[in-house]
Amino acid sequence: MSIPTATKDDSLQSRLPDxxxxxxxxxxxxxxxxxxxxxxxxxxxxxxxxxxxRAGQLVGSTYHTIRQTGELRKAGETEERITSVATWRDxxxxxxxxxxxxxxxxxVLTPNPSGERVPDELYAKVAEQYxxxxxxxxxxxxxxxxxxxxxxxxxxxxPGEAPGKxxxx
Numbered sequence: 001m002s003i004p005t006a007t008k009d010d011s012l013q014s015r016l017p018d019x020x021x022x023x024x025x026x027x028x029x030x031x032x033x034x035x036x037x038x039x040x041x042x043x044x045x046x047x048x049x050x051x052x053x054r055a056g057q058l059v060g061s062t063y064h065t066i067r068q069t070g071e072l073r074k075a076g077e078t079e080e081r082i083t084s085v086a087t088w089r090d091x092x093x094x095x096x097x098x099x100x101x102x103x104x105x106x107x108v109l110t111p112n113p114s115g116e117r118v119p120d121e122l123y124a125k126v127a128e129q130y131x132x133x134x135x136x137x138x139x140x141x142x143x144x145x146x147x148x149x150x151x152x153x154x155x156x157x158x159p160g161e162a163p164g165k166x167x168x169x
Contacts (some may be wrong), residue, residue, distance in 0.1 A: 016155040018167035034144040042134040043141075046075055047098055051105045051138070052145040054086050056152075058109045063152040064145065065165075077130040097129040105142050 020027050037047050049071045056064025072082050084091035088102045104126050107117045130138060151157070157166035 010160040012158050014155055014157050014167040016167065018164060019151070019155070020164065022141070030147075034140065038137055038141045038144060039105060040133070040137055042137045043097075043101075043130065046072065047062070047101050047138075048141040049075065049077075050081075050085055050094075050098055051101050051141055052100050053082070054088070054102050054105050055109055055142065055145040055149070057086050058106065059149050061149060063159045064148070100121065100125050100129050101138055104138065105145075108142055108146075 039045065049068050052069035053065060053072065056062075056068055069082055080091075081093045084093055085102070088094055088099060096104070100122075103119070103122065104118065107122055110117070126135060126138070155167070157163075159166075
């Protein structure tokens with residue numbers, strides 16, 4: 001019995017063209033500033049990628065899920081850690097700091113009809129693991145992915161393609 005392999009659909013096209021053609025300075029400045037802010041060394045890049053992968057999963061974004069999975073693979077992360085992000089609560093592969101970061105992104109992106117999304121108890125758990133600079137870095141990393149979620153869901157850049165090559169011409 002042969003196992004089917006995934007093939008790339010060459011007919012995939014984004015809904016919108018690359019926004020750089022309309023807003024070149026703004027896109028470069030915004031993306032560069034967010035990237036610089038999240039790479040300040042206060043938290044591991046792996047944690048940021050794990051958080052952003054979970055965000056992509058939560059909102060159902062194939063683009064972000066593939067992108068962050070690729071980033072984690074390039075960083076040398078194991079398949080067990082990558083594939084268990086969706087079930088991180090039960091998985092034995094994450095540090096306490098990574099777990100609380102994943103819990104935080106879930107709280108931010110999951111509606112809570114009975115109260116605030118990030119209650120004081122969760123904030124206290126996060127503050128136990130991260131100093132103020134790291135907490136701001138984590139907050140910006142969540143904000144960064146939240147900025148790009150509408151881009152992925154509305155414009156539908158082509159999953160697996162490099163930025164700038166993932167939009168129709």
